[in-house]
Amino acid sequence: MEIKKLYLAYRKENAAEAQKWVEIIPFKVKETGKIIFTCEEK
Amino acid sequence: MLSFEKFKxxxxxxxLEYCPQDYQxxxxxxVRNFKENQVLDGIALSSKENQTAPVLYLKVYYEDMCEMNLSIxxxxxxxxxxxxxxxxxxPVMEMPNIQSREWILKNLYTQAINYEQNQELLQTVPHIQINDLAIIPRVNIGKYSTIKITHDICEISGLDGDLIVAMAMQNNTKISKPVFGSMNDMLNESFLTEYPEDVLMPLYVLSNEEKHYxxxxxxxxxxxxxxxKSVGEEFYxxxxxxxxxxxxxxxxxISPEELRQMVVEINRxxxxxxxFLSDNIYQYDARKxxxxxxSPAKGKMEREKVKVPDNKDMKKSNRGQRKPKNSR
Incomplete structure (x- = not known):
């Protein structure tokens, strides 16, 4: 199906774009209540 | 062999026994991070000085230990x-003052995620459910860094979860500017990948300028x-x-069932x-x-279902009840 070829090509292309982003996930330290921003390794 | 729980x-x-003196x-x-469609356990270090820390997810280390028979x-x-x-x-990042209500409200935008696959994540963030999707609030921190607005952040900033979701939906296109165009044109612009140039299909892409969320x-x-208006006809x-x-x-x-099967196959x-966002296809009724x-079971489109949880009570009712669940 031709629509599938195009869809696949676009999805593969855009996957590289998303890789540039870093997710910061806040983590609350129970004992102190302090928020640590955890950063994933790329 | 150690279980994963024991390994953690x-x-x-x-x-710390394996780290330099200045780490002691x-x-x-x-930490348990709720990512889209998955729950990941990682290690992170905190100190009095640091507000940021890397997180390394432990599953891959555990799997290496088991598969290669390595010692702990x-x-x-x-x-x-x-x-x-x-x-x-x-990356060096200036972390925002998350107590600043103004800063959060000004920078809010939304992300769509799958509702069923993210039950644990949704216990930690205010959201609204639309059909099989959930809309959650986010803010960006500089270029290419983004953070979910969790119940913890709402609590610290004194902001109401329902207000955050409503403001994120209202402001979304100011922060996350919509981009709509033909898929062929968008692939042509990138020049990066060989794509099937012979395929000329009237498919369109709707995303934002960042092509992210x-x-x-x-x-x-x-x-x-x-x-x-742009398409000028009904669309899936x-x-x-x-x-x-x-x-x-x-x-x-192309029938909705054929399209749905294609989406499922590519998702897998x-x-x-x-x-992953959803296995279900949609249509937008512009008149309504x-x-x-x-619905594949009924073979027809179903009415829109919107559910607004009580984002105020959710934080209280879910404290201490965040249990892990396997991802899809």
Whole structure:
């Protein structure tokens, strides 16, 4: 199906774009209540 | 062989023994991060001085230990080296003052995620459910860094979860500017990949300028109204990924069931777990301003279902009840 070829090509292309982003996930330290921003390794 | 739970305990207890002297005053945390469609346990260190820390997910280390029959000492040595490297490579970021209500409200935008696959994540963030999707609030921190607005952040900033969701949906296109165009044109612009140039199909992509979490446009009726005007006919919406949706005009004469099967196949074969949005296809009824989801069991589109949870009570009722669940 031709629509599938195009869809696949676009999805593969855009996957590289998303890789540039870093997710910061806040983590609350129970004992102190302090928020640590955890950063994933790329 | 150690269980994963025991492995995490051992890492927490002994990690610092493999780190340099200047790490010894830090606290070791095993953190549970709720990512799109998956729950990941990692290690992160905190200190009085640091507001940011890298997180290394432990599953891959545990799997290496089991598969290659390595000792826990070998894994801890590797983990310590990797952690120091990650710390050195961590981008320099000015963390926002998350107590600042103004800053949060001004920078809010939305992300669409799958509702069923993210039950644990949704216990930690205010949200609204639309059909099989959930809309959650986010803010960006500088270029290419983003953070979910969790109940913890709401509590610290004194902001109401329902207000955050409403403001994020209202402001979404100011922060996350919609981009709509033909898929052929968008592929032509990139020049990066060989793509099937002979394929000329009237498919369109709806995302944002960043091409990141742009699928949330599916929840914006004004944007969908504009799309309906541009396309000039009725169309299906394919949930390509959390980053974009695909618009397929009905004049292509492909049945919703065929489109749904294609989406399912691509979801299973191409997408990374964190990119998955939905297996269900949609259509937008521009006259009723309604987002309808195709039911394969009934063989027809179903009315839009919107559910607004009590985002105020959710934080209280879910404290201490965050249990892990396997991802899809």
């Amino acid at each position: 305990e051992e890492v927490k207890l002994h990690f 005053m830090r606290d070791v945390h095993i 000492e070998t894994i801890l040595k590797r983990l310590a080296v990797d952690y120091q490297r990650a710390e050195n490579m961590m 742009g699928a949330s446009m599916i929840a914006d009726k004004q944007v969908l109204d504009s799309v309906a 919406i394919l949930p390509s990924s959390v980053h974009e949706i695909i618009i397929a005009p009905k004049s292509m004469w 074969t191409i997408l990374q777990p964190e990119e 301003h309604e987002l309808q989801m195709y």
